Amino acid sequence: MAAQPPISNLIQLVLHSRAAIPRACAQLTCNNHPQLFRRALQTTSVSHNTPDFAFAFDIDGVLLRSSDPLPRAHKALSYLQSHRIPFILLTNGGGKHESERVAELSKKLEVPLDTSMFVQSHTPFADLEEYKDKTVLVVGGDGDKCRKVAERYGYRTIVTPGDILTAYPDTWPFSQQFLPHHASFSRPLPRPINAHNPADSLKIDAIFVYNDPRDWGLDIQVLVDVLLSHRGILGTLSPKNNSPDLPNRGFQQDSQPPLFFSNPDLVWAAKHHLPRLGQGGFREALEGTWAALTGGPRMGVQLLKTVIGKPFRMTYEFAERRLVAHRRDLLGWREQAGLRTVYMVGDNPESDIRGANTYESPAGTEWVSVLVRTGVHQEGQDPVWRPRMEVGDVYDAVRWAVEQSKWKGGRLED
Ligand code: G3P
Ligand code: MG
Numbered sequence: 001m002a003a004q005p006p007i008s009n010l011i012q013l014v015l016h017s018r019a020a021i022p023r024a025c026a027q028l029t030c031n032n033h034p035q036l037f038r039r040a041l042q043t044t045s046v047s048h049n050t051p052d053f054a055f056a057f058d059i060d061g062v063l064l065r066s067s068d069p070l071p072r073a074h075k076a077l078s079y080l081q082s083h084r085i086p087f088i089l090l091t092n093g094g095g096k097h098e099s100e101r102v103a104e105l106s107k108k109l110e111v112p113l114d115t116s117m118f119v120q121s122h123t124p125f126a127d128l129e130e131y132k133d134k135t136v137l138v139v140g141g142d143g144d145k146c147r148k149v150a151e152r153y154g155y156r157t158i159v160t161p162g163d164i165l166t167a168y169p170d171t172w173p174f175s176q177q178f179l180p181h182h183a184s185f186s187r188p189l190p191r192p193i194n195a196h197n198p199a200d201s202l203k204i205d206a207i208f209v210y211n212d213p214r215d216w217g218l219d220i221q222v223l224v225d226v227l228l229s230h231r232g233i234l235g236t237l238s239p240k241n242n243s244p245d246l247p248n249r250g251f252q253q254d255s256q257p258p259l260f261f262s263n264p265d266l267v268w269a270a271k272h273h274l275p276r277l278g279q280g281g282f283r284e285a286l287e288g289t290w291a292a293l294t295g296g297p298r299m300g301v302q303l304l305k306t307v308i309g310k311p312f313r314m315t316y317e318f319a320e321r322r323l324v325a326h327r328r329d330l331l332g333w334r335e336q337a338g339l340r341t342v343y344m345v346g347d348n349p350e351s352d353i354r355g356a357n358t359y360e361s362p363a364g365t366e367w368v369s370v371l372v373r374t375g376v377h378q379e380g381q382d383p384v385w386r387p388r389m390e391v392g393d394v395y396d397a398v399r400w401a402v403e404q405s406k407w408k409g410g411r412l413e414d
Contacts, residue, residue, distance in 0.1 A: 060347070060375060062372055062394050063105075063394060092121045093121060094149075097149045121262035121308070125153060136204070138208050139207065140212055159189060161215070164193070165179070198236050201236070212263075227303075248300070261305060265279060266280035286303065313359060316361075340365065342368070343368050345394055350385065353387045368401070368404075
Protein backbone atom coordinates (compact mmCIF):
# COMPACT_ATOMS: atom_id res chain seq x y z
CA MET A 1 0.00 0.00 0.00
CA ALA A 2 1.39 3.47 -1.01
CA ALA A 3 3.05 5.52 1.79
CA GLN A 4 0.44 7.66 3.57
CA PRO A 5 1.07 11.43 3.64
CA PRO A 6 1.40 12.79 7.21
CA ILE A 7 -2.00 13.33 8.88
CA SER A 8 -1.61 17.08 9.04
CA ASN A 9 -1.30 17.21 5.26
CA LEU A 10 -4.58 15.37 4.88
CA ILE A 11 -6.35 17.87 7.11
CA GLN A 12 -4.86 20.72 5.09
CA LEU A 13 -6.03 19.00 1.95
CA VAL A 14 -9.58 18.76 3.33
CA LEU A 15 -9.68 22.37 4.36
CA HIS A 16 -8.61 23.66 1.00
CA SER A 17 -10.34 21.62 -1.61
CA ARG A 18 -13.87 20.30 -1.33
CA ALA A 19 -13.34 17.73 -4.04
CA ALA A 20 -10.60 16.17 -1.98
CA ILE A 21 -12.85 15.64 1.04
CA PRO A 22 -14.13 12.13 0.32
CA ARG A 23 -10.63 10.89 -0.61
CA ALA A 24 -9.01 12.58 2.38
CA CYS A 25 -11.64 11.33 4.78
CA ALA A 26 -11.37 7.85 3.33
CA GLN A 27 -7.64 8.07 3.92
CA LEU A 28 -8.17 9.26 7.46
CA THR A 29 -10.55 6.36 8.05
CA CYS A 30 -8.24 3.82 6.55
CA ASN A 31 -5.61 5.33 8.76
CA ASN A 32 -7.88 4.25 11.60
CA HIS A 33 -8.12 7.79 12.83
CA PRO A 34 -11.92 7.97 13.41
CA GLN A 35 -11.59 10.95 15.74
CA LEU A 36 -9.56 12.83 13.14
CA PHE A 37 -12.07 11.68 10.51
CA ARG A 38 -14.92 13.18 12.50
CA ARG A 39 -13.01 16.35 13.26
CA ALA A 40 -12.00 16.77 9.65
CA LEU A 41 -15.58 16.11 8.62
CA GLN A 42 -17.02 18.56 11.06
CA THR A 43 -14.38 21.11 10.24
CA THR A 44 -15.11 20.84 6.59
CA SER A 45 -18.86 20.48 6.78
CA VAL A 46 -19.56 23.28 9.26
CA SER A 47 -17.30 25.69 7.49
CA HIS A 48 -18.42 24.65 4.02
CA ASN A 49 -22.18 25.24 3.71
CA THR A 50 -23.54 22.40 5.75
CA PRO A 51 -26.54 23.95 7.50
CA ASP A 52 -26.62 23.21 11.23
CA PHE A 53 -30.19 24.51 11.19
CA ALA A 54 -33.47 23.32 9.70
CA PHE A 55 -37.14 24.26 9.52
CA ALA A 56 -40.51 22.90 10.58
CA PHE A 57 -43.34 24.60 8.72
CA ASP A 58 -46.95 24.65 9.78
CA ILE A 59 -49.35 24.39 6.81
CA ASP A 60 -52.70 26.15 7.38
CA GLY A 61 -52.08 29.88 7.72
CA VAL A 62 -48.38 29.59 6.74
CA LEU A 63 -48.18 27.79 3.37
CA LEU A 64 -51.89 27.52 2.53
CA ARG A 65 -55.18 29.27 3.33
CA SER A 66 -57.60 26.33 3.18
CA SER A 67 -56.56 24.90 -0.19
CA ASP A 68 -54.94 27.98 -1.78
CA PRO A 69 -51.16 28.43 -1.61
CA LEU A 70 -50.06 31.63 0.13
CA PRO A 71 -48.20 34.04 -2.16
CA ARG A 72 -44.54 33.46 -1.23
CA ALA A 73 -44.79 29.88 0.04
CA HIS A 74 -43.30 28.40 -3.14
CA LYS A 75 -40.43 30.90 -3.15
CA ALA A 76 -39.54 30.16 0.49
CA LEU A 77 -39.51 26.39 0.10
CA SER A 78 -37.71 26.33 -3.21
CA TYR A 79 -34.97 28.58 -1.81
CA LEU A 80 -34.40 26.03 0.96
CA GLN A 81 -34.42 23.12 -1.45
CA SER A 82 -31.98 24.76 -3.85
CA HIS A 83 -29.60 25.27 -0.93
CA ARG A 84 -30.21 21.81 0.57
CA ILE A 85 -31.46 23.27 3.83
CA PRO A 86 -33.62 20.58 5.44
CA PHE A 87 -37.24 21.20 6.36
CA ILE A 88 -40.37 19.26 7.25
CA LEU A 89 -44.06 20.15 7.18
CA LEU A 90 -45.66 19.78 10.62
CA THR A 91 -49.44 20.22 10.61
CA ASN A 92 -52.34 19.65 12.99
CA GLY A 93 -54.36 18.99 9.89
CA GLY A 94 -55.03 15.56 8.41
CA GLY A 95 -57.88 13.48 7.12
CA LYS A 96 -56.00 11.87 4.21
CA HIS A 97 -53.07 9.47 4.02
CA GLU A 98 -49.68 11.20 4.14
CA SER A 99 -48.80 10.07 0.61
CA GLU A 100 -52.04 11.55 -0.79
CA ARG A 101 -51.62 14.82 1.08
CA VAL A 102 -47.95 15.15 0.09
CA ALA A 103 -48.81 14.62 -3.58
CA GLU A 104 -51.47 17.33 -3.36
CA LEU A 105 -49.18 19.76 -1.54
CA SER A 106 -46.31 19.20 -3.96
CA LYS A 107 -48.65 20.13 -6.80
CA LYS A 108 -50.15 23.15 -5.04
CA LEU A 109 -46.83 24.55 -3.81
CA GLU A 110 -44.93 23.42 -6.94
CA VAL A 111 -42.17 22.03 -4.74
CA PRO A 112 -41.27 18.31 -4.68
CA LEU A 113 -42.16 16.99 -1.22
CA ASP A 114 -41.92 13.52 0.29
CA THR A 115 -43.65 11.71 3.15
CA SER A 116 -40.25 11.52 4.91
CA MET A 117 -40.55 15.26 5.47
CA PHE A 118 -44.20 15.35 6.49
CA VAL A 119 -46.04 14.97 9.82
CA GLN A 120 -49.82 15.24 10.16
CA SER A 121 -51.80 15.30 13.40
CA HIS A 122 -52.63 11.58 13.22
CA THR A 123 -49.32 10.31 11.78
CA PRO A 124 -48.18 9.03 15.24
CA PHE A 125 -51.30 6.80 15.38
CA ALA A 126 -49.52 4.65 12.78
CA ASP A 127 -47.12 3.53 15.51
CA LEU A 128 -49.75 2.32 18.01
CA GLU A 129 -49.34 -1.40 17.21
CA GLU A 130 -51.27 -2.53 20.28
CA TYR A 131 -54.61 -1.46 18.75
CA LYS A 132 -54.13 -2.71 15.20
CA ASP A 133 -55.84 -6.06 15.76
CA LYS A 134 -58.55 -4.57 17.97
CA THR A 135 -61.91 -2.98 17.07
CA VAL A 136 -61.41 0.79 16.91
CA LEU A 137 -63.87 3.65 16.47
CA VAL A 138 -62.50 6.24 14.01
CA VAL A 139 -64.13 9.68 14.13
CA GLY A 140 -63.87 12.76 11.90
CA GLY A 141 -62.93 13.78 8.41
CA ASP A 142 -64.70 13.73 5.07
CA GLY A 143 -66.82 10.63 4.39
CA ASP A 144 -64.79 7.58 5.39
CA LYS A 145 -61.41 8.97 4.38
CA CYS A 146 -60.11 8.60 7.93
CA ARG A 147 -61.14 4.93 7.99
CA LYS A 148 -59.02 4.46 4.87
CA VAL A 149 -56.07 6.20 6.51
CA ALA A 150 -56.36 3.92 9.55
CA GLU A 151 -56.53 0.88 7.26
CA ARG A 152 -53.32 2.00 5.54
CA TYR A 153 -51.74 2.33 9.01
CA GLY A 154 -52.57 -1.37 9.50
CA TYR A 155 -55.71 -1.17 11.66
CA ARG A 156 -57.86 -4.17 10.77
CA THR A 157 -61.30 -3.64 12.34
CA ILE A 158 -62.58 -0.08 12.05
CA VAL A 159 -66.04 1.28 12.84
CA THR A 160 -67.27 4.84 12.24
CA PRO A 161 -70.24 6.67 13.80
CA GLY A 162 -71.76 6.66 10.29
CA ASP A 163 -71.62 2.83 10.22
CA ILE A 164 -73.49 2.73 13.56
CA LEU A 165 -76.12 5.26 12.42
CA THR A 166 -76.67 3.44 9.12
CA ALA A 167 -77.18 0.12 10.95
CA TYR A 168 -79.17 1.67 13.84
CA PRO A 169 -80.77 4.99 12.71
CA ASP A 170 -82.33 5.42 16.19
CA THR A 171 -78.84 5.98 17.57
CA TRP A 172 -79.15 9.68 16.69
CA PRO A 173 -82.65 10.89 15.74
CA PHE A 174 -81.44 14.25 14.39
CA SER A 175 -79.38 12.98 11.46
CA GLN A 176 -82.19 11.19 9.65
CA GLN A 177 -81.91 13.62 6.72
CA PHE A 178 -78.20 12.75 6.54
CA LEU A 179 -78.82 8.98 6.47
CA PRO A 180 -78.29 8.71 2.70
CA HIS A 181 -75.03 10.67 3.07
CA HIS A 182 -73.71 8.40 5.82
CA ALA A 183 -75.01 5.29 4.04
CA SER A 184 -73.00 6.24 0.94
CA PHE A 185 -69.69 5.46 2.68
CA SER A 186 -70.68 3.29 5.64
CA ARG A 187 -69.83 -0.39 6.05
CA PRO A 188 -71.62 -3.24 7.83
CA LEU A 189 -70.68 -3.47 11.51
CA PRO A 190 -68.32 -6.35 12.47
CA ARG A 191 -70.93 -7.32 15.09
CA PRO A 192 -74.53 -6.32 15.84
CA ILE A 193 -75.38 -4.03 18.76
CA ASN A 194 -77.31 -6.32 21.09
CA ALA A 195 -78.07 -4.84 24.50
CA HIS A 196 -79.79 -8.07 25.52
CA ASN A 197 -76.72 -10.18 24.77
CA PRO A 198 -73.66 -8.02 25.55
CA ALA A 199 -71.30 -10.95 24.96
CA ASP A 200 -72.38 -10.91 21.34
CA SER A 201 -72.60 -7.14 21.00
CA LEU A 202 -70.22 -4.76 19.22
CA LYS A 203 -67.36 -3.84 21.55
CA ILE A 204 -65.08 -0.84 20.93
CA ASP A 205 -61.47 -1.24 22.20
CA ALA A 206 -60.13 2.24 21.38
CA ILE A 207 -61.43 5.57 20.03
CA PHE A 208 -59.41 7.76 17.65
CA VAL A 209 -60.53 11.23 16.57
CA TYR A 210 -58.44 11.57 13.40
CA ASN A 211 -59.69 14.87 12.01
CA ASP A 212 -62.25 17.66 12.46
CA PRO A 213 -65.66 15.92 12.86
CA ARG A 214 -68.39 16.89 10.38
CA ASP A 215 -71.56 15.66 12.17
CA TRP A 216 -70.87 16.84 15.74
CA GLY A 217 -74.27 15.72 17.04
CA LEU A 218 -73.95 12.13 15.85
CA ASP A 219 -70.28 11.86 16.87
CA ILE A 220 -70.90 13.23 20.38
CA GLN A 221 -73.84 10.85 20.89
CA VAL A 222 -71.83 7.79 19.80
CA LEU A 223 -68.79 8.79 21.90
CA VAL A 224 -70.96 9.29 24.98
CA ASP A 225 -72.63 5.90 24.37
CA VAL A 226 -69.22 4.17 24.28
CA LEU A 227 -67.74 6.08 27.24
CA LEU A 228 -70.76 5.40 29.49
CA SER A 229 -70.91 1.73 28.43
CA HIS A 230 -69.77 -1.39 30.26
CA ARG A 231 -66.30 -2.22 28.87
CA GLY A 232 -66.98 -0.46 25.53
CA ILE A 233 -69.89 -2.74 24.66
CA LEU A 234 -72.41 -0.65 22.73
CA GLY A 235 -75.97 -0.64 23.99
CA THR A 236 -74.87 -1.18 27.63
CA LEU A 237 -74.40 1.16 30.60
CA SER A 238 -71.60 0.68 33.12
CA PRO A 239 -72.83 -0.09 36.66
CA LYS A 240 -69.82 1.83 37.93
CA ASN A 241 -70.95 5.18 36.52
CA ASN A 242 -71.64 7.75 39.24
CA SER A 243 -70.07 5.74 42.08
CA PRO A 244 -68.85 8.30 44.66
CA ASP A 245 -66.37 5.81 46.12
CA LEU A 246 -64.60 5.23 42.84
CA PRO A 247 -62.00 7.44 41.11
CA ASN A 248 -63.53 9.88 38.61
CA ARG A 249 -66.79 9.02 40.30
CA GLY A 250 -66.74 5.62 38.55
CA PHE A 251 -66.83 7.13 35.05
CA GLN A 252 -64.41 5.50 32.61
CA GLN A 253 -63.45 3.04 35.39
CA ASP A 254 -64.99 -0.05 33.78
CA SER A 255 -62.46 -0.91 31.01
CA GLN A 256 -64.00 1.57 28.64
CA PRO A 257 -61.79 2.20 25.58
CA PRO A 258 -59.06 4.87 25.68
CA LEU A 259 -59.93 8.10 23.85
CA PHE A 260 -57.35 9.74 21.55
CA PHE A 261 -57.63 13.17 19.92
CA SER A 262 -55.11 14.04 17.19
CA ASN A 263 -55.43 17.83 17.24
CA PRO A 264 -56.20 20.30 20.06
CA ASP A 265 -56.76 23.39 17.86
CA LEU A 266 -59.81 25.32 19.05
CA VAL A 267 -59.55 27.52 15.94
CA TRP A 268 -57.65 27.46 12.67
CA ALA A 269 -57.13 29.65 9.60
CA ALA A 270 -59.42 28.54 6.76
CA LYS A 271 -60.73 30.53 3.78
CA HIS A 272 -62.96 32.69 5.98
CA HIS A 273 -61.33 35.98 7.06
CA LEU A 274 -61.88 35.03 10.71
CA PRO A 275 -60.51 31.86 12.40
CA ARG A 276 -62.86 28.82 12.29
CA LEU A 277 -63.61 26.24 14.96
CA GLY A 278 -61.43 23.13 14.72
CA GLN A 279 -61.16 19.69 16.36
CA GLY A 280 -60.55 21.42 19.70
CA GLY A 281 -63.96 23.07 19.39
CA PHE A 282 -65.52 19.65 18.94
CA ARG A 283 -63.66 18.35 21.99
CA GLU A 284 -64.87 21.28 24.08
CA ALA A 285 -68.45 20.53 22.99
CA LEU A 286 -67.99 16.88 24.02
CA GLU A 287 -66.38 17.90 27.33
CA GLY A 288 -69.32 20.23 28.02
CA THR A 289 -71.85 17.49 27.30
CA TRP A 290 -69.84 14.99 29.38
CA ALA A 291 -69.73 17.42 32.33
CA ALA A 292 -73.49 17.98 32.09
CA LEU A 293 -74.11 14.20 32.03
CA THR A 294 -71.64 13.23 34.77
CA GLY A 295 -71.64 16.25 37.04
CA GLY A 296 -68.27 17.27 35.67
CA PRO A 297 -65.36 18.88 37.56
CA ARG A 298 -67.56 20.17 40.37
CA MET A 299 -68.36 16.49 41.10
CA GLY A 300 -64.75 15.41 40.55
CA VAL A 301 -65.35 14.00 37.09
CA GLN A 302 -63.02 14.58 34.12
CA LEU A 303 -63.15 13.32 30.56
CA LEU A 304 -60.13 10.99 30.56
CA LYS A 305 -58.38 11.29 27.18
CA THR A 306 -55.05 11.60 25.35
CA VAL A 307 -54.58 14.60 23.07
CA ILE A 308 -51.64 14.71 20.64
CA GLY A 309 -50.72 17.23 17.95
CA LYS A 310 -48.95 20.56 18.40
CA PRO A 311 -48.19 21.87 21.12
CA PHE A 312 -47.71 18.50 22.77
CA ARG A 313 -44.31 16.91 23.34
CA MET A 314 -45.12 13.54 21.72
CA THR A 315 -45.74 15.28 18.39
CA TYR A 316 -42.57 17.43 18.57
CA GLU A 317 -40.46 14.40 19.49
CA PHE A 318 -42.00 12.50 16.57
CA ALA A 319 -41.37 15.49 14.25
CA GLU A 320 -37.74 15.88 15.40
CA ARG A 321 -37.03 12.23 14.71
CA ARG A 322 -38.51 12.61 11.24
CA LEU A 323 -36.52 15.81 10.59
CA VAL A 324 -33.23 14.24 11.71
CA ALA A 325 -33.82 11.21 9.49
CA HIS A 326 -34.73 13.42 6.51
CA ARG A 327 -31.66 15.60 7.14
CA ARG A 328 -29.48 12.51 7.12
CA ASP A 329 -30.93 11.48 3.75
CA LEU A 330 -30.46 14.99 2.39
CA LEU A 331 -26.98 15.77 3.68
CA GLY A 332 -25.54 12.27 3.73
CA TRP A 333 -22.24 12.08 5.66
CA ARG A 334 -22.18 15.89 6.01
CA GLU A 335 -25.03 15.39 8.46
CA GLN A 336 -22.38 14.70 11.06
CA ALA A 337 -22.43 18.38 11.78
CA GLY A 338 -25.16 18.28 14.45
CA LEU A 339 -28.54 19.92 14.12
CA ARG A 340 -28.17 23.03 16.27
CA THR A 341 -31.45 24.88 15.55
CA VAL A 342 -34.93 24.15 14.23
CA TYR A 343 -37.04 27.16 13.23
CA MET A 344 -40.72 26.37 13.85
CA VAL A 345 -42.73 28.68 11.57
CA GLY A 346 -46.42 28.89 12.51
CA ASP A 347 -49.53 31.07 12.55
CA ASN A 348 -51.14 29.76 15.75
CA PRO A 349 -49.58 30.88 19.07
CA GLU A 350 -51.48 28.17 21.00
CA SER A 351 -50.09 25.27 18.99
CA ASP A 352 -47.05 26.23 16.86
CA ILE A 353 -45.42 28.81 19.14
CA ARG A 354 -46.29 27.23 22.50
CA GLY A 355 -45.06 23.88 21.18
CA ALA A 356 -41.68 25.18 20.00
CA ASN A 357 -41.21 27.35 23.11
CA THR A 358 -41.87 24.52 25.55
CA TYR A 359 -40.25 21.62 23.70
CA GLU A 360 -36.94 20.39 25.13
CA SER A 361 -35.17 18.33 22.54
CA PRO A 362 -33.52 15.14 23.86
CA ALA A 363 -30.65 15.94 21.45
CA GLY A 364 -30.28 19.48 22.81
CA THR A 365 -31.43 21.01 19.51
CA GLU A 366 -32.88 24.47 20.04
CA TRP A 367 -36.41 25.00 18.65
CA VAL A 368 -36.94 28.67 17.79
CA SER A 369 -40.50 29.91 17.26
CA VAL A 370 -41.37 32.29 14.40
CA LEU A 371 -44.94 33.66 14.18
CA VAL A 372 -46.42 34.79 10.85
CA ARG A 373 -49.41 37.07 10.28
CA THR A 374 -51.01 35.15 7.41
CA GLY A 375 -53.26 32.95 9.51
CA VAL A 376 -54.84 32.81 12.99
CA HIS A 377 -52.53 35.46 14.48
CA GLN A 378 -53.02 38.98 13.18
CA GLU A 379 -50.94 42.17 13.43
CA GLY A 380 -51.44 44.05 16.70
CA GLN A 381 -52.67 40.99 18.60
CA ASP A 382 -50.74 40.15 21.79
CA PRO A 383 -50.21 36.39 21.77
CA VAL A 384 -50.18 34.52 25.10
CA TRP A 385 -47.27 32.45 23.78
CA ARG A 386 -44.63 34.90 22.63
CA PRO A 387 -42.58 33.92 19.58
CA ARG A 388 -38.85 34.55 19.30
CA MET A 389 -39.73 36.57 16.19
CA GLU A 390 -42.92 37.81 14.51
CA VAL A 391 -42.88 38.44 10.77
CA GLY A 392 -45.29 39.08 7.89
CA ASP A 393 -45.18 35.76 6.07
CA VAL A 394 -43.26 32.53 5.53
CA TYR A 395 -40.69 34.10 3.20
CA ASP A 396 -39.85 36.75 5.82
CA ALA A 397 -39.55 33.93 8.35
CA VAL A 398 -37.01 32.04 6.21
CA ARG A 399 -35.01 35.19 5.50
CA TRP A 400 -34.85 36.09 9.22
CA ALA A 401 -33.85 32.55 10.22
CA VAL A 402 -31.16 32.29 7.55
CA GLU A 403 -29.67 35.59 8.73
CA GLN A 404 -29.88 34.40 12.35
CA SER A 405 -27.93 31.30 11.40
CA LYS A 406 -25.23 33.33 9.68
CA TRP A 407 -25.71 31.08 6.66
CA LYS A 408 -23.12 31.87 3.99
CA GLY A 409 -24.72 29.70 1.40
CA GLY A 410 -26.64 32.37 -0.49
CA ARG A 411 -28.79 35.40 0.25
CA LEU A 412 -32.56 35.48 -0.15
CA GLU A 413 -33.52 38.04 -2.73
CA ASP A 414 -35.99 40.68 -1.54
O1 G3P B 1 -57.40 21.20 11.06
C1 G3P B 1 -56.19 21.82 10.82
C2 G3P B 1 -55.90 22.93 11.72
O2 G3P B 1 -56.22 22.62 13.00
C3 G3P B 1 -54.54 23.54 11.66
O3 G3P B 1 -53.64 23.00 10.84
O4 G3P B 1 -51.56 23.18 9.50
O5 G3P B 1 -52.24 25.07 10.93
O6 G3P B 1 -51.40 23.01 11.98
P1 G3P B 1 -52.13 23.59 10.82
MG1 MG C 1 -51.62 26.87 11.13
